[in-house]
Amino acid sequence: MPSKKVLIVYAHQSSGSFNAAAKDAAVEFLTAQGCTVEVSDLYAMKFKATATAEDIIGDVKNADHFRYAEETKLAWEGGNLCADIMEEQRKLTQADLIIFQFPMYWFTVPAIMKGWMDRVLTLGYAFTHEKRYSQGIFKDKKAMLSFTTGSQESMFSANGINGDMNVTLWPLQVLAPQIFWAPSHVPAEARGTMLEGWRTRMQGLLGENPLTFTPSDCFDGKTGYQLKPEVHAKHAGKEFGLTVGIHLGKALPPNNQMKAGV
Structure with a gap:
């Protein structure tokens, strides 16, 4: 993986969390493999989660009927998006691999990470009506979810009370996920085994099939x-x-x- 660039979009409030340990393991391992790794620590950055007209510098086209996608497309084309969005777009543009590291909240990403997706992946920059999915602008990049759950694996099965994890993850992924099942409910030794499994997987991560x-x-x-x-x-x-x-x-x-x- 030499010379590859990795962006880790990280969302957890505590540096003592398992998510922090997984993020740190990824930074350490991928850097040792010759990758350039950047981390967007969303809570530390106090990243704004809400997509509003404040994301645009200067006047908008139609203030009476503000439409976020169209207005941010125009702002992106004119270089008028706010600084935090432009900085995250810079990181994303340069990255070969994006890892989203987070605790699963209510069957999806935390609000601050959803806000990153809403605000950074603007129309025009991240996709167009003609270029999406397999024909999209980012078709040559790889992305994956690495996350913890609060429930046991059995609860996310086809017969489990939470429903099939495959269905939960359907719209979110490119590479297969790295799931750390309920780390807060297992012994420290088991959490160490989880992290070792993550390090092992990272050895061939950029070569994985989507x-x-x-x-x-x-x-x-x-x-x-x-x-x-x-x-x-x-x-x-x-x-x-x-x-x-x-x-x-x-x-x-x-x-x-x-x-x-x-």
Whole structure:
């Protein structure tokens, strides 16, 4: 992984947390492997989570009917986004790999991290209506979630009370996730084993295949981006649908959001 650049977007309030330990392990290991690592410590930065007109320097096009996506696109094109957004966009542009390190709150990322996504991934900069998903602007970058849960792994199973983790993670990922299951409920020795597993995985992280997603050209923009009839027909006789999110009314593919693509 020499000369690769890594951005860790980190969201935890405590330097004594397991998330902090996982973040520190990633910085130490990836730096030792020759990577350049930057960390956006969102709580330490007091990063603003709300997407508002304050994110734009100067006047907006339509103050009476403010539309964040369109206004920030214009501001990005004119170099008029506020400084914290522009700095995070700089880091993201330079990164080959982005790791989101966080505790799962209510089945998703913490609010401050969701605010990072809302504010930094602006229309025009991160995507356009024509360039998204497999044809997107960041198609050559890799990103992954590394997070802790408060519940045991069994509770996030297909039969568990929290529901299938594959479904929970469906819209968020590129690489398979690194999940630390309920570290606050296991002995220190087990937490150490978790971190060793994380270090082992990082040895080949940038060479991992992404998760399996249905390519954009399988959908017809003229019909509201529905699967093309020939693609649907091709999978009609198969046991499982294409992916967790696009399952064709069939049983959900097992571990579709948990294991690297093939």
